[in-house]
Amino acid sequence: MQQEKIRNVAIIAHVDHGKTTLVDELFKFGGLFRDNQRVAERLMDSNELERERGITITAKNGSFPYKGHCINIIDTPGHADFGGQVERVLRMADGALLLVDAQEGPMPQTYFVLKKALALELPVIVVINKIDKPAARPYWAVDQVFELFLKLEAPERLLDFPVVYACGREGYALDNLNDEHRDLTPLCELIIKRVPPPQGDSQAPLQMLVSSLDYSPYLGRISIGKISGGTLNINKEIAVVMRDGSIRPARISKLYRFESNQKLAVQSAICGDIVATAGMDEVTVGCTYTDPDEPMPLPPMEIDPPTIAMSFLPNDSPFAGREGQYVTSRHIAERLHREVMADVALQVSALSSGQGFRVAGRGELHLSILIEKMRREGYEFQVSRPQVIFKEDQEGRRLEPFEELSIDVDESFLGAVMEKLGQRKARVQGMDTLNGMARLQYLIPTRGLLGYRSEFLTDTKGMGVMNYVFHGYEPYAGEVKHRSRGVLVSMQECQSVAYALFNLQERGKLFLGPGINIYAGQIVGEHCREGDLMVNPSKGKKLTNVRAAGSDENVLLTPPWQLSLEDCISYINDDELVEVTPKNIRLRKAKMPKW
């Protein structure tokens, strides 16, 4: 493959606007699969949690051929918690496909990713996607995108962006909306014409910036980047310039190119290609591979600092060790260390108490996904309530992270939503209404946003849409009240009994049903008022002569309030913990309350 025949494109968008689905169709169009081959939907969302939740969590590389060209494609996550990845992987791209849902138009994350692409002066091809939706308004979406470019003060030459209309799911793109629906030729033609081949001199000394990481149990840390000068050969001496500027000699033992969604082992790779390398665990994002005789580091990229942190503690509940395979502090340490190998946005340090770890990341979803992954792998541990990470400015004022929040709701819910957000210290930045729907823009402290999603969904009967992106640090906004109600705490180890639960229902909302083993200090429900209440969830009916057998089954219980892992994390107070095991998620008091 010659350098002029390579195109490196990142595919960027707001969450769910159809990136991974379009990549499937591009692979198919590139002839990567046999006609009768069964291929999984959203092939690039290869890990279990990605498939289950239908979202992309980590950016991934792939490639497909088109008319003698090799198009390297980088699929990126659209959720704000993973926005830092988009910024980094854009360094491998020479152009970007900006997908915009034809009905929704640009959303907060569209703004964020476009800003990052423009900062790197990448040519952008706008793909108005999902034009098959009945409420699609493709021309409106194009206008909105144009306004976004203006708002972002895009340079003149990038303002003249090409547009295609697409239905990624059905695998067609159109230059004009009235064209016949055929295939993805119009999009691929634009990529060839508008995205320049990678620059860089293949005769020059080696230069490659590590832009993303991966991890495999067999290979260890995998570093991914674009060769921007010279060529890379396996088993040849190279130098690695670390983030701190120090230089280390190295040798690449494994080198891969990306073909469809697979890694293909190769002996060498040319300037402009995107490759993965293994063999050096200390290499991280921002390091440069270069020539030992003429080391030329590339400017390292900023890595956004984490905004929230939680404690991961070994389980010390009365049920500790019953359900998990890996339960010790050493197990947790080893697993967290492995995660850090693949995720530069994550920071792990030992807690000063000597037991457990402080794990810091980019948001609730970022951390809860890690917890869920560990739980499924057989780990058992406990986590504390997430705390935002404060900073101080030069005058010693306390600063805290803020998010830009956008809310789409039916106007009838507006009052409830605005009231809640006010309590959470959100400041209105703008409001539009159209056909009974309102779009509100807010600045809100990250603290205020913690745990808000489930409340928002309740308040809007599941019909509201909320999105946020990291804004930056601003002065501390004052106290945000967390939970106004106390909890029902079991006073003893027991098995829950329907009759007892029936009586407890008057006191609040229960998190569990009958027949569940419970320990002293476990939280079994929410108290209907402030302050915690010690309860006995196993208290049976007083026995009398006339007690009929089976009468216990006849009580009518309201179905328990089932909290998801995310709900639990955002629910607990500072003196409470979430106990996570492969089989159960329990809420508990960190210390057994006095009563």
Ligand SMILES: Nc1nc2c(ncn2[C@@H]2O[C@H](COP(=O)(O)OP(=O)(O)OP(=O)(O)O)[C@@H](O)[C@H]2O)c(=O)[nH]1
């Ligand atoms: N109507 C319609 N739906 C589509 C189209 N393309 C994708 N979808 C649907 O949109 C949803 C999201 O698709 P994904 O491809 O996972 O979106 P994504 O941009 O990769 O999402 P993230 O990676 O989580 O940001 C899925 O339910 C798709 O089936 C399309 O062209 N038309």
Ligand SMILES: [Mg+2]
């Ligand atoms: Mg995706």
